[in-house]
Amino acid sequence: MDLTATGSVPERGVAVDVDELRAAVATATTVSTVGGRTHWEVGGAPPEHAVEVSAPGGVTKYDPADLTVVVNAGTTCAELGAVLAAAGQECPLDPRSGRATVGGALAVGLSGHRRLRYGPLRDYVLEVRFVTADGRLVTGGGPTVKNVTGYDLPRLLVGSLGTIGVMVRVILRCQPLAAVAEWTVTDGDPFDVRRRTFRPSCIVWDGHRTHVLLEGVPADVAGERAAIRSEPSPAPIWPDGPHRGRLSVRPGLLPALAPALDGTGVHWLAEVGVGTVHVASDSDTGLARARAIAEGAGGWMLREHGAPALDGFGSARPNPGMTERVRAAFDPTGKLSPGRLGPVRG
Amino acid sequence: MRAFISDLQAALGSDGARAEPLELSLYARDAGIARGDAAAVCFPRTRDELIAAVRVAARHRRPFVARGSGTGLAGGATPVGGPLVIVTTRLNRILEVDAAERVAWVEPGVLNLDLSRHVAHLGLHYAPDPSSQSACTIGGNVATNAGGPHCLASGVTAAHVLAVEVVLADGSVTMLGGLEPDQAGYDLRGCFVGSEGTMGIATRVAVRLTPNPPAVRTLLLDFVTIEDAAATVSGIIAAGIVPAALEMMDAEITRAVEDYVGAGYPRDAAAVLLVEVDGLDAGVAHQVAVVERVGTEHGARTVRIAADERERSLLWKGRKSAFGAIARIAPDYYLHDAVVPRTKLVEVLQQVYAIAHEQQLTMMNVFHAGDGNLHPLIVFDAREPGVWERVHRAGDEILAACVAAGGVLSGEHGIGLEKREAMPLVFSPDDLDAQARLRDAFDPSGLANPEKILPRGSRCGELQRVPEGAWI
Numbered sequence: 001m002d003l004t005a006t007g008s009v010p011e012r013g014v015a016v017d018v019d020e021l022r023a024a025v026a027t028a029t030t031v032s033t034v035g036g037r038t039h040w041e042v043g044g045a046p047p048e049h050a051v052e053v054s055a056p057g058g059v060t061k062y063d064p065a066d067l068t069v070v071v072n073a074g075t076t077c078a079e080l081g082a083v084l085a086a087a088g089q090e091c092p093l094d095p096r097s098g099r100a101t102v103g104g105a106l107a108v109g110l111s112g113h114r115r116l117r118y119g120p121l122r123d124y125v126l127e128v129r130f131v132t133a134d135g136r137l138v139t140g141g142g143p144t145v146k147n148v149t150g151y152d153l154p155r156l157l158v159g160s161l162g163t164i165g166v167m168v169r170v171i172l173r174c175q176p177l178a179a180v181a182e183w184t185v186t187d188g189d190p191f192d193v194r195r196r197t198f199r200p201s202c203i204v205w206d207g208h209r210t211h212v213l214l215e216g217v218p219a220d221v222a223g224e225r226a227a228i229r230s231e232p233s234p235a236p237i238w239p240d241g242p243h244r245g246r247l248s249v250r251p252g253l254l255p256a257l258a259p260a261l262d263g264t265g266v267h268w269l270a271e272v273g274v275g276t277v278h279v280a281s282d283s284d285t286g287l288a289r290a291r292a293i294a295e296g297a298g299g300w301m302l303r304e305h306g307a308p309a310l311d312g313f314g315s316a317r318p319n320p321g322m323t324e325r326v327r328a329a330f331d332p333t334g335k336l337s338p339g340r341l342g343p344v345r346g
Numbered sequence: 347m348r349a350f351i352s353d354l355q356a357a358l359g360s361d362g363a364r365a366e367p368l369e370l371s372l373y374a375r376d377a378g379i380a381r382g383d384a385a386a387v388c389f390p391r392t393r394d395e396l397i398a399a400v401r402v403a404a405r406h407r408r409p410f411v412a413r414g415s416g417t418g419l420a421g422g423a424t425p426v427g428g429p430l431v432i433v434t435t436r437l438n439r440i441l442e443v444d445a446a447e448r449v450a451w452v453e454p455g456v457l458n459l460d461l462s463r464h465v466a467h468l469g470l471h472y473a474p475d476p477s478s479q480s481a482c483t484i485g486g487n488v489a490t491n492a493g494g495p496h497c498l499a500s501g502v503t504a505a506h507v508l509a510v511e512v513v514l515a516d517g518s519v520t521m522l523g524g525l526e527p528d529q530a531g532y533d534l535r536g537c538f539v540g541s542e543g544t545m546g547i548a549t550r551v552a553v554r555l556t557p558n559p560p561a562v563r564t565l566l567l568d569f570v571t572i573e574d575a576a577a578t579v580s581g582i583i584a585a586g587i588v589p590a591a592l593e594m595m596d597a598e599i600t601r602a603v604e605d606y607v608g609a610g611y612p613r614d615a616a617a618v619l620l621v622e623v624d625g626l627d628a629g630v631a632h633q634v635a636v637v638e639r640v641g642t643e644h645g646a647r648t649v650r651i652a653a654d655e656r657e658r659s660l661l662w663k664g665r666k667s668a669f670g671a672i673a674r675i676a677p678d679y680y681l682h683d684a685v686v687p688r689t690k691l692v693e694v695l696q697q698v699y700a701i702a703h704e705q706q707l708t709m710m711n712v713f714h715a716g717d718g719n720l721h722p723l724i725v726f727d728a729r730e731p732g733v734w735e736r737v738h739r740a741g742d743e744i745l746a747a748c749v750a751a752g753g754v755l756s757g758e759h760g761i762g763l764e765k766r767e768a769m770p771l772v773f774s775p776d777d778l779d780a781q782a783r784l785r786d787a788f789d790p791s792g793l794a795n796p797e798k799i800l801p802r803g804s805r806c807g808e809l810q811r812v813p814e815g816a817w818i
């Protein structure tokens with residue numbers, strides 16, 4: 001089925017035919033890959049003069065009995081979700097906005113709120129096809145759900161922010177939709193909630209109340225809800241504001257960091273058991289204070305939106321040397337999304 | 347060479363490094379069939395000794411090969427080109443267990459099953475469970491991105507490794523990944539897992555521990571045709587159930603296992619399915635009902651649910667002893683590992699049996715059916731003239747059939763030495779060049795486990811000289 005007509009192609013994209021895309025990338029001196037622009041600011045926008053390219057859209061092959069789907073990278077997550085839901089399945093990419101493209105969500109690499117149960121985004125990518133800096137088409141991974149044939153290029157591409165290649169098509173692992181998905185809320189201790197529940201999909205805590213997403217068959221969901229003395233509730237409200245980021249810290253440190261976070265005046269919501277803390281602030285100084293807390297705890301903070309004075313990642317970047325070696329191996333002239341993954345070199 | 351050995355012994359002690367012919371012969375191969383030629387073998391006892399061994403190799407420009415228990419079947423730990431074999435089995439300490447965060451730091455030589463036993467009293471386990479789990483090491487599991495029956499729902503090793511401290515080929519030490527989620531930048535940890543020792547050696551590993559499920563049910567279904575069993579596998583997945591494990595054994599292996607273990611497997615079945623579901627009570631009951639229904643619809647003769655933990659353990663013991671059982675049938679075996687889309691199981695299995703029949707070989711199948719991971723097992727007597735040629739021919743044809751059905755070369759054993767020349771069946775020259783770039787970024791020297799995974803000619807530069815100043 002071809003869904004390219006339903007709006008998956010970004011307005012400003014210049015090439016959606018793969019051969020045109022290859023030629024555009026090969027001849028450009030600076031390339032910027034455009035998805036749905038829902039996370040455009042992550043890592044910092046590339047230079048103005050960059051040639052903008054986009055991947056084609058559309059679900060190209062889907063066999064529900066295999067629990068895998070072949071999807072062009074320019075397809076929006078909403079569109080993919082609708083196709084899978086029609087067969088009672090899903091792929092838990094869970095981007096903040098359904099307008100995000102599959103390729104964009106993977107390139108940014110931010111896992112969704114159900115990571116506690118389903119694991120990080122990268123665990124769902126079986127195969128990736130991308131255009132290299134010199135315009136070649138490369139496939140890594142494979143179409144099967146289990147595969148150790150060669151080096152794991154799919155994992156390398158997830159979170160690479162367009163600096164390894166331009167993703168054009170991926171094969172994703174799907175899973176059956178749960179019979180019931182229900183948010184509940186409790187005043188109980190979130191770590192106690194974690195101990196008392198089996199495979200909860202998400203536990204978020206704002207320092208006062210704990211929201212829990214339970215998925216499963218109705219009797220189990222009701223049983224878990226009762227076990228943690230919680231009540232059905234609407235989904236939690238994710239922190240939003242002109243300045244936004246996400247902290248990444250060891251999950252066990254959350255109780256110790258909560259008072260400090262309260263002191264910064266930012267809105268925050270922590271994913272218990274994962275270690276992601278979503279923060280939003282009316283001022284960029286609030287975000288800077290939150291970053292200092294994360295870095296003081298051995299973690300880091302990604303600037304997601306706003307706060308233009310802040311560096312995209314902060315100073316606590318792991319392995320800059322190895323990162324640069326890998327980047328240079330794939331893009332020796334630095335043409336692909338320069339600046340996205342830290343300062344432009346040389 | 348003498349200087350190399352004496353430098354090693356200076357770093358690891360005289361009993362820490364050996365180069366006697368008998369020692370070298372013991373480490374010339376893993377559980378696969380290829381033999382190699384080690385120049386020396388060493389046995390570091392500490393992280394510092396492991397790092398020192400790599401530094402000695404780097405200083406002498408000597409290739410090195412990391413080796414855990416040597417249970418790999420693809421020749422990944424086979425020494426090629428006179429390398430130093432670095433055996434990690436003395437690095438077997440569980441360094442730290444954090445029950446609240448569900449994380450353990452372990453040395454690379456810790457045995458897979460030892461880790462699960464060590465944390466059992468906390469209600470936790472280490473989820474990847476290769477059949478060799480009582481013998482294989484976590485470091486080896488990281489190198490091969492090992493799987494196991496219970497990886498169907500819980501994912502293979504890559505999904506359970508949070509961080510790896512690695513000594514690179516130049517002797518420098520670096521941390522890949524971390525305990526905080528979604529590190530900035532590339533997933534270097536994900537690149538390292540499954541790289542078969544070609545990017546460096548893990549000095550310690552942080553693994554995720556998994557809570558034991560509150561309810562578990564193990565079902566044994568038996569069938570009069572193998573096609574019915576395979577169709578049941580596809581039917582269960584299509585019905586929206588991803589069991590914790592879904593294993594198939596054909597008639598020959600079922601009989602062999604039953605004779606060996608006495609687990610109560612039906613000796614007259616054409617195929618059996620071992621299905622395990624877990625979770626909370628109602629969900630488990632639902633899954634059991636679906637598996638029973640789908641099995642019955644596809645002609646299951648009986649559906650037996652293990653009554654207690656003893657019966658469940660016995661059924662699993664049978665499955666995991668399969669390779670011990672076949673030793674009673676013929677002296678040699680050759681085990682394949684390929685994956686096909688689950689919807690192609692029936693047709694590929696038919697082809698696999700036809701290939702064995704044509705080559706007049708005895709073939710058994712015991713495999714991870716739920717994720718399409720086939721393990722055709724050829725048993726033979728190597729003393730029979732000409733049999734090796736037929737075994738190899740059958741292997742090549744089986745791989746070709748799997749690839750033609752949309753499959754891949756290996757699901758969990760790795761490419762190693764054995765399958766490197768088959769890589770062009772699934773990857774183009776550009777694909778292989780990209781993989782070589784990633785490998786070389788980690789190890790520009792090429793000293794870390796050379797001649798593995800990538801076939802000769804994978805790098806564009808190996809095929810043709812490139813004009814200076816151009817990049818390809």
